[in-house]
Amino acid sequence: MSLRVAVVGCGTVGSQVVRLLTTSVDDLSARVGDRLELVGVADRRPEAVVAQGVDPALVTEDSEGLVTRADIVVELIGGTEPARGLMLAALGSGASVVTANKALLAADGPTLYDAAAAAGVDLYYEAAVAGAIPVVRVIREGMLGDQVRRVLGIVNGTTNYVLDTMTTDGLDLDRAVKDAQRLGYAEADPTADVEGHDAAAKAALLASMAFHTRVSIDDVSCEGITGITDDDVAWAQRTGHVVKLLAVAERLSGGISVRVHPALVPQTHPLAGVRGAFNAVFIEAEAAGPIMLYGQGAGGVPTASAVVSDIVSAARNRVTGGRGPVESVYAALPVLPPAAAVSRFQVRLDVADRTGVLATVSTVLADAGVSIESVRQSPGGAVGRQAPVDVAHLVITTHEATEAARVATLAALDRLDVVYEVVSVIRVEGDMP
């Protein structure tokens, strides 16, 4: 008897999964301990699948029919429907499911988990976060004996490529995005990436696993990189940082904070060295301390590696009668509102260039309970800005403050006559524990 594998959705990732299942079937079967057999590939464009060289006898448009005659169903359509319906049908028929569908898992994961639990089968989704990097396994299994304090992830390759290009080549955001599109790192419509929605879904999954708590994408406060200017990137470098879009999942005293936003990361932090479209996840745990995982977060071939590893795991469990990790939500920690998040931040201000202004500004921060770590003052007109000669540029880096205190501070600064403009404010993350 063999283990029947069905692949639903044969695009960039799916076609590579089919290729690996075909070319490596002997190796994979040896690892499973039984024969893996690809029984079908469903796609709404079957002719395109056949054109890729897939055996026409395997190709079908009938995904509903396919998913109920397999032991392991691999869902790579993405999005809500028909993906959800197909996965529920597969689980309902007793098949294990392997998926890369971060959006659905982050929006409606419990429905899938519950169906898997009811059927006593596996739900694997390594490829849903950070492509080839086995971060799901590391958090769900490698951290089982530890208490995770914080996860900082560069989990969107498009934005990391864009920010890296802005840093390295001095491009502005628009040109960097166009560059990324030209090279295939960004989609024609880059909204989901640059607005942080893709990273937010992954943040929800990372937080759920790290803190044994149900976290949905609706719990994630999200700010993309569209507000980041070439000036921000230049100032980041000048103050010893790089700008990264981070997914942050953090345990605080009253619960957990889950968010996505651009952040200044110290150049000495391991995440600062993550270049191009690479992904990395930095985990801080009570006993393990810091752990970083680094690799390719997207692309058909790397992502297929994660999918096929899940297929082998699910197949092996069927052979041995075991079960993979189940949803672990016993901790049920409260997800804190955005205002409760705590970060250092750096604010840049154009202010009147006269004595006493720094004292006025400092008083505003002190009144809001925000402690200043450092201040840099420089004549206006620097960094390519055109401004009247009486303007000075203040760069203030703070100690940790709540989001609420940060917002209050910015509003108060904005009301000051001596503050001409709050040019930018960016959180600072990644102080080494």
Place this chain on the structure above:
Amino acid sequence: MSLRVAVVGCGTVGSQVVRLLTTSVDDLSARVGDRLELVGVADRRPEAVVAQGVDPALVTEDSEGLVTRADIVVELIGGTEPARGLMLAALGSGASVVTANKALLAADGPTLYDAAAAAGVDLYYEAAVAGAIPVVRVIREGMLGDQVRRVLGIVNGTTNYVLDTMTTDGLDLDRAVKDAQRLGYAEADPTADVEGHDAAAKAALLASMAFHTRVSIDDVSCEGITGITDDDVAWAQRTGHVVKLLAVAERLSGGISVRVHPALVPQTHPLAGVRGAFNAVFIEAEAAGPIMLYGQGAGGVPTASAVVSDIVSAARNRVTGGRGPVESVYAALPVLPPAAAVSRFQVRLDVADRTGVLATVSTVLADAGVSIESVRQSPGGAVGRQAPVDVAHLVITTHEATEAARVATLAALDRLDVVYEVVSVIRVEGDMP
């Protein structure tokens, strides 16, 4: 009914495992799905264990008696006996075993695996390689769908600390080792670390897992860092490298090469940034591409994180009736002799400072089939060396060559009249795929 856990060996790691099992028992039990119960701690110095604050009712000298009345036995004595006997007794009585005993696994792993398989129980050993970094899980499970090409590991924190200090502070080897001893990074007798034996055991385990092949420590060719001078470290920097002690497990056309040796790693390679006593493992796989894992490779608390994660995994398998990864050796690839290993290398020579010498030297390399990538020539007496004025210093970096060709080349160079001294030769590893 609870799951009975017994800890044998309560030293640096064991005492932290006992602490985590005690302080986090509720969390850990929730993850297991059943109550974890510490039923005993065996150590040959029970009074020292009690002095650490462990409940005296749990402490015993009778490790043989303890291991047969537990569901999960945690072996943290290390070495061959009594560790092996106790693990076999535990497995024989139907207990799952968690161990950090790299030396025994690398010397006699199959005996333990076979006993675990016969009893149908688990053998986990995450802590045996790279401490807190879950590299065993990543390779045994996260790479199940892929073909690993190469693993490069910085898996010995002591030697990384020593080499890093030599690089950063310009210390010579002796002083750097003393520095490491003073800070607790090196043992009073540093032989196992500086000679590479500790890394060699880990290389054997990494190779076994990555290539689904039995590899014992006897298969690992091993060279430590005792030959590395401050001059080598300085020349490494000058040529854009850092010196690292690497565990290398590599798939070649005729089989696998498994070795430990110092290597020049390009400063742009992610492994080059691994500082102090940190560990990192860089995996290159066909589909996933490069993946790096980074974290603390030693120390009681970080290592205990890995041990306790294994305990929870083993316990969870007993609850669900599943099994963890078993020994996977189906590929049974030949382990190639040291002479078949392939590396680039850099050789430094003191030669006669006259015309035609470079031609003579180049001919020797060409005759041995070794292709030169770059040559740097500088007047002798540089880098703090005292030498006659007619000496020039040649730094030759080659393309890939077999170990056999390298050895033949060095012997031929040594026979040349114009070569006064082969000052050093170090392999170059970590060209990005």
